Amino acid sequence: MNTLAIDIGGTKLAAAIINSALEISQHMEIPTPANAEPQALEQALAQLVEAYQGKAQRVAVASTGIIDKGILTALNPDNLGGLNHFPLQAIVEKYTGLPCVVLNDAQAAAWAEYCHLSAQFKHVTFITVSTGVGGGIVINGELLIGPHAFAGHIGHIQADPNGPRCGCGRVGCVEAIASGRAIAAGATQELEGKNAREIFAQALSGNLQAQQRVARSAQAICQLIANIKALLDTECIVLGGSVGLAKGYRQQVEHQLAQLPQAFQVPVYSAHYQHDAGLMGAALWSEHLVI
Ligand code: ADP
Secondary structure, eight states: OOEEEEEEOSSEEEEEEEOTTOOEEEEEEEEOOSSOOHHHHHHHHHHHHHTTTTSOSEEEEEESSEEETTEEEOSSTTTTTTOOSBOHHHHHHHHHOSOEEEEEHHHHHHHHHHHHHTTTOSOEEEEEESSSEEEEEEETTEEEOOTTSOTTOGGGSBSOTTSOBOTTSOBSBTHHHHSHHHHHHTOOGGGTTOOHHHHHHHHHTTOHHHHHHHHHHHHHHHHHHHHHHHHHOOSEEEEEHHHHTSTTHHHHHHHHHTTSOGGGOOOEEEOTTGGGHHHHHHHHHHHHHTO
């Protein structure tokens, strides 16, 4: 059985074929349309799946946003063009003619990482630091989705009541401080207009402002981890997303966490499936649901 796995992020749409042995092949990426219209995402998805016609027997989609009963609603319109009530599952089924399962990207990644760690841990929390900040929670071996599919949207926990306004409408969310978009948004002078990847490169070559922006992000993620530990007593944290996986970032988070009292300490790992955690999680979830 081959699964066409698709990962919809705020920066890129990724797709790949995942077979029963969990081998990933035919990886493809296109930019997420900058245009806010639902038609733009529909066209991009149609373009993406075109290349995979006849190569899979089912489709599994991991997407940023709230994914409830097959419908996508962007919680932070900055990340996905203000999509509201986008019929994601129906659209993917229309263009592929295959059965399709859809879930939130960080929930999917949490499931993949839990499956990898399940011999060791039953309580795993995944945090993606990417265009936004997302999360997925596995408690006692079960993925927490919630009655409105909202569980794990930990990027919208408040980090600083005096912080910047978040695209979701609240103030000072972790996402508004720690995400790739936030790292880039507040940059000034020589860093103005640079994206998070460029700011990380500047930080590594000694630019003080870049180092401070990265450190502020890592500090917000560290405090988020401590809050999660207090709330769930999670056994480990798995970090993913291009910012979460960037060179030296996890070590900064661990260093900050080590300063906190013992009860808040928890091991922090980098995602085993790296940038493919969402794709792999969606495929594993479709297998779990036996579609
Ligand atoms: P998505 O949000 O679409 O899932 P990513 O996980 O790749 O995609 O996150 C995109 C964010 O990560 C952007 O803000 C981008 O600038 C930043 N980014 C990409 N590559 C790197 C890198 N090597 N180091 C730090 N940040 C990166």
